Amino acid sequence: MQFLVFASPLAGKEDEFNEWYTGVHIPDMLKIPAVTAATRIRLRPVGAEETRPEYLTTYEVDGDIDSLIKEIGVRTRNGEFGALPDSIDKTTVRMIVGEPA
Secondary structure, X not given: OEEEXXXXXXXXXXXXXXHHHHHXXXXXXXOOOOEEXXXXXXXXXXXXXXXXXXXXXXXEEOXXXXXXXXXXXXXXXXXXXXXXXXXXXXXXXXXXXXXXX
């Protein structure tokens, strides 16, 4: 299964956003045994200009999404995962699960 997370940085905070995402958040996610891989992608609109999240991170997950979300919550509450940094535009964050068709 794939866990897809869309997000954008706040204006002027792209470097801080990317440093946190690649240097802190992805390594934290990969410490969860069910998360086997992660890939970040910068998105660009094709054709007409649209407002959309600028980045997509795909996590390969071996297991069910409910267990993963529960584990993320546990790690956030016990301090293993910090809060989202101020560089993220929280209005753009979207999470989607992709399952084999």
